[in-house]
Amino acid sequence: MSDEEVIRKETxxxxxxxxxxxxxxxxxxxxxxxxxxxxxxETIMGDTAVCVHxxxxxxxxxxxxxxxxxxxxxxxxxxxxxxxxxxxxTGALKVTPAHDMNDNQLGQxxxxxxxxxxxxxxxxxxxxxxxxxxxxxxxxxxxVAQLAAEGYLVKTEDYTSEVGYSERTDAVVxxxxxxxxxxxxxxxxxxxxxxxxxxEINFHPAKFKNLYRHWMENIKDxxxxxxxxxxxxxxxxYAPDGSFAVAASKDDAxxxxxxxxxxxxxxxxxxxxxxxxxxxxxxxxxxxxFKGLSxxxxxxxxxYYPTNTxxxxxxxxxxxxxxxxxxxxxxxxxxxxxxxxxxxxxxxxQGRKMSKSLGNSPDLLAxxxxxxxxxxxxxxxxASPAGNDILFDESSLEQGRNFNNKLWxxxxxxxxxxARQAEAATNHKPQTTNFAIDWFENRLNLVKTEVNEMMVxxxxxxxxxxxxxxxxxxxxxxxLEWIKPGFEQPIDAAVYQKTLVYFEELMELLQPFMPxxxxxxxxxxxxxxxxxxxxxVAPLQxxxxxxxxxxELLKQGISALRDARNKIQVKPKDPIKLHIQATAEESYxxxxxxxxxxxxAESIFYTAETVPNxxxxxxxxxxxxxxxxxxxxxxxxxxELLKDLEHQKKFLESVLKKLSNERFVQNAKPEVIALExxxxxxxxxxxxxxxxxxxxx
RNA sequence: GGGAGCAUAGCUCAGCUGGUUUAGAGCAUCUGCCUUACAAGCAGAGGGUCCGCGGUUCGAACCCGUGUGCUCCCA
Numbered sequence: 001m002s003d004e005e006v007i008r009k010e011t012x013x014x015x016x017x018x019x020x021x022x023x024x025x026x027x028x029x030x031x032x033x034x035x036x037x038x039x040x041x042e043t044i045m046g047d048t049a050v051c052v053h054x055x056x057x058x059x060x061x062x063x064x065x066x067x068x069x070x071x072x073x074x075x076x077x078x079x080x081x082x083x084x085x086x087x088x089x090t091g092a093l094k095v096t097p098a099h100d101m102n103d104n105q106l107g108q109x110x111x112x113x114x115x116x117x118x119x120x121x122x123x124x125x126x127x128x129x130x131x132x133x134x135x136x137x138x139x140x141x142x143x144v145a146q147l148a149a150e151g152y153l154v155k156t157e158d159y160t161s162e163v164g165y166s167e168r169t170d171a172v173v174x175x176x177x178x179x180x181x182x183x184x185x186x187x188x189x190x191x192x193x194x195x196x197x198x199x200e201i202n203f204h205p206a207k208f209k210n211l212y213r214h215w216m217e218n219i220k221d222x223x224x225x226x227x228x229x230x231x232x233x234x235x236x237x238y239a240p241d242g243s244f245a246v247a248a249s250k251d252d253a254x255x256x257x258x259x260x261x262x263x264x265x266x267x268x269x270x271x272x273x274x275x276x277x278x279x280x281x282x283x284x285x286x287x288x289x290f291k292g293l294s295x296x297x298x299x300x301x302x303x304y305y306p307t308n309t310x311x312x313x314x315x316x317x318x319x320x321x322x323x324x325x326x327x328x329x330x331x332x333x334x335x336x337x338x339x340x341x342x343x344x345x346x347x348x349x350q351g352r353k354m355s356k357s358l359g360n361s362p363d364l365l366a367x368x369x370x371x372x373x374x375x376x377x378x379x380x381x382x383a384s385p386a387g388n389d390i391l392f393d394e395s396s397l398e399q400g401r402n403f404n405n406k407l408w409x410x411x412x413x414x415x416x417x418x419a420r421q422a423e424a425a426t427n428h429k430p431q432t433t434n435f436a437i438d439w440f441e442n443r444l445n446l447v448k449t450e451v452n453e454m455m456v457x458x459x460x461x462x463x464x465x466x467x468x469x470x471x472x473x474x475x476x477x478x479x480l481e482w483i484k485p486g487f488e489q490p491i492d493a494a495v496y497q498k499t500l501v502y503f504e505e506l507m508e509l510l511q512p513f514m515p516x517x518x519x520x521x522x523x524x525x526x527x528x529x530x531x532x533x534x535x536x537v538a539p540l541q542x543x544x545x546x547x548x549x550x551x552e553l554l555k556q557g558i559s560a561l562r563d564a565r566n567k568i569q570v571k572p573k574d575p576i577k578l579h580i581q582a583t584a585e586e587s588y589x590x591x592x593x594x595x596x597x598x599x600x601a602e603s604i605f606y607t608a609e610t611v612p613n614x615x616x617x618x619x620x621x622x623x624x625x626x627x628x629x630x631x632x633x634x635x636x637x638x639x640e641l642l643k644d645l646e647h648q649k650k651f652l653e654s655v656l657k658k659l660s661n662e663r664f665v666q667n668a669k670p671e672v673i674a675l676e677x678x679x680x681x682x683x684x685x686x687x688x689x690x691x692x693x694x695x696x697x
Numbered sequence: 698g699g700g701a702g703c704a705u706a707g708c709u710c711a712g713c714u715g716g717u718u719u720a721g722a723g724c725a726u727c728u729g730c731c732u733u734a735c736a737a738g739c740a741g742a743g744g745g746u747c748c749g750c751g752g753u754u755c756g757a758a759c760c761c762g763u764g765u766g767c768u769c770c771c772a
Contacts, residue, residue, distance in 0.1 A: 029760090042715085056743095058759035063746090069765095128739085159751075185772095204722095207701085207702070208701085208702095210700090210701060210702085211700075211701050211702085211770080213698055214701070215700085215701095215770095216701095218699090218700090219772060221772090222772065223772075230708090272699085277772095292728090314769085314770085315769075315770065317770085318770080318771080318772060319772075323734095345727050345769090346740065353769095357724065357729095382722095382723080383709070383723090388703090388710085389768085389769085390709090390710090391708095391710090393708085393709065393711060393724085394722080395708090395709085395723080395725090396709080396723075396726085398737075399723060399724075399737095402735095402738090403736065403737095403739045404737095405734065405735065405737055405738090406734095406737085406738085408734090408735080409735035410734065410735080412734050412735080413735080414734085415734090416733090418733070453713095454713095457713075459711095459713080461710095461711080462713090463709070465711075465722065465723090468722095468723095469722085473757085476734090477739085477740095482735085484734090487733065488733085512722045559740090559741085562740055562741065563740090563741060563742085565740090565741090565744080566728080566729065566740070566741050567741090569729085571730085572727085572730070572740075573727090573732075611762040647719095649720060650719075650730085651718070654719055655718085658716095658755085658756075659757055661756085662755085663754095663755040663756090664756065665755080666755075667754090667755050667756085668716070668755065668756075669716075671716090672716050672756090673716095675717065675718085676714080676716085678716095679718050679719095683718075686718095
């Protein structure tokens with residue numbers, strides 16, 4: 001059984017002090033004894049040495065002598081090793097190589113005999129010589145009684161130590177030696193290590209390369225025998241004399257064995273009872289699913305191998321990923337896949353792994369009922385960068401649900417326009433909003449490029465965040481508001497058609513993350529015969545950054561004016577008059593209509609001078625003057641402006657400090673310096689604006 | 698015991714090659730809005746000694762060293 005399945009528990013035991021008679025090398029009695037302490041007196045029949053620490057003064061005189069195991073009178077050597085703890089028990093250790101891991105290592109080091117005294121069922125076998133057939137615990141009682149009766153038991157004390165129990169049956173685990181099959185890994189690991197270190201195979205995230213390297217450089221041989229009923233039985237066959245053959249069938253094995261012993265018959269040979277480790281079949285998976293090993297070079301394996309991307313958990317890098325790479329290199333002569341994407345483990349809010357015994361796994365179907373399948377996908381994906389565990393929290397599912405709702409409402413809005421657009425053709429003259437269309441088209445192309453880059457790099461949660469923000473912020477909060485016609489006004493047919501196309505393209509981006517709602521909206525927007533889930537993605541298109549910059553100016557202007565309105569408590573319904581002192585008036589031509597509508601201004605004037613009795617707002621290098629009928633609370637305003645002024649001055653100071661540093665100017669890249677100069681100019685302009693604003697109050 | 702990783706806002710986390718207006722998102726908080734798509738919403742705001750210390754650099758959340766705390770893996 002696996003070490004993993006051994007549960008160590010503090011257990012109350014008895015420590016028995018037993019005395020072993022000592023003999024000289026020539027077999028004569030020394031008249032002395034050595035006392036050992038043990039919790040498992042029934043294993044003394046497996047003892048093949050007594051070990052003491054070489055520096056232990058108490059035992060120096062017995063080095064090289066022999067001890068006699070009580071009851072069975074086996075003569076065993078006294079050996080010395082620093083492994084022995086002098087102050088535990090009596091400082092003399094009985095060595096039982098067949099039934100203790102550490103003793104086994106000592107046995108190998110000193111070439112000790114191995115005497116296995118147990119049967120598979122925990123009863124004593126004939127090697128024990130006494131109490132043969134008795135259960136180990138019954139034997140313990142009887143042996144203690146006999147040792148006491150015959151004067152070998154010197155002392156008994158209470159003792160607590162860790163004992164291994166079976167995870168499944170809670171039985172005390174008895175270490176035993178058994179015959180197992182192993183794979184020599186050193187021959188396989190080299191090419192597999194190189195493949196990952198040379199980035200022939202790419203790990204995502206790459207941090208797992210370190211872990212992989214350490215494992216591969218310190219690789220140990222692989223025990224592939226498993227004492228289980230279910231699995232592939234080990235294809236090894238044994239002859240009565242202990243010789244063996246590994247073969248695909250019993251007949252083949254017999255033929256092999258007959259070459260050295262022609263009298264062997266089929267009924268003489270016996271197949272190994274053990275099964276192969278489950279990973280021993282799993283490591284064949286990338287090619288044997290296409291019969292790449294059993295039917296080499298067939299059309300399927302030629303087409304599919306190497307595969308693209310393995311998606312798996314970091315905890316099985318060693319068990320599975322490394323071994324698949326080794327098997328691929330060994331049996332196929334090449335890597336099994338190009339990329340490996342490691343997902344995180346979903347944990348509960350307290351960071352615990354989800355498990356049946358803790359009962360902390362969420363009911364996925366119930367969550368899907370509650371939030372929707374797309375919302376559950378969204379909630380998990382938005383929170384899981386590659387290779388990092390995620391703490392499961394329903395609030396991200398809620399975010400997904402709200403996003404679904406947002407998408408439906410955007411669809412509802414656009415569908416409303418469908419009808420009004422039809423009416424529009426006759427009487428009304430539609431308003432033009434070309435800037436909004438141009439801007440969103442470029443914005444869409446830019447974000448598509450970014451998302452594509454992220455997908456190539458397996459930054460999936462970042463890609464989803466980017467798409468989410470494109471849809472919610474850019475499309476819904478900005479674009480739809482910009483093109484939205486006035487109350488019961490028609491929409492320009494061209495704008496409407498463009499909007500349908502944009503919405504479709506957004507659904508195309510979203511499809512891998514939220515397949516259901518994106519497909520549904522795709523079909524509801526326009527009657528279509530094709531399906532989004534199998535649609536070929538259109539090639540990326542370039543974008544015009546000057547239009548994007550104009551869009552940024554527009555957004556900033558709107559936000560700054562809304563913020564100012566908020567602060568001076570002018571209600572959204574109260575109109576204002578807007579005066580703009582612009583460094584470049586033409587940069588406002590395309591966007592002024594949208595700006596006017598979005599900040600509820602009744603008119604826009606361009607001015608070269610400061611406008612008295614207004615509130616000043618700085619946007620980039622320009623100044624916006626808000627003229628309003630409302631009575632203003634100048635005290636709060638002044639405080640706000642002073643706070644902002646302070647901030648800007650500190651900022652300017654830090655920029656100037658950098659620029660006055662000669663070494664910075666000498667060493668930094670020109671574009672970095674240019675940026676710092678722009679920061680300086682902007683900050684100075686803003687400070688001037690704020691100071692004028694203060695004067696204006 | 699061996700190894701790997703993590704530490705950034707109240708919470709959960711992004712921040713790719715050191716320089717992008719003295720750090721970003723979601724949730725939570727605060728202010729104002731039941732505005733004809735959406736109150737599961739809209740418009741704004743506040744909130745950070747980027748774990749401590751030392752170093753490299755013109756420049757550090759990011760690179761190096763060290764300490765502390767936590768997590769995972771060990772055939």
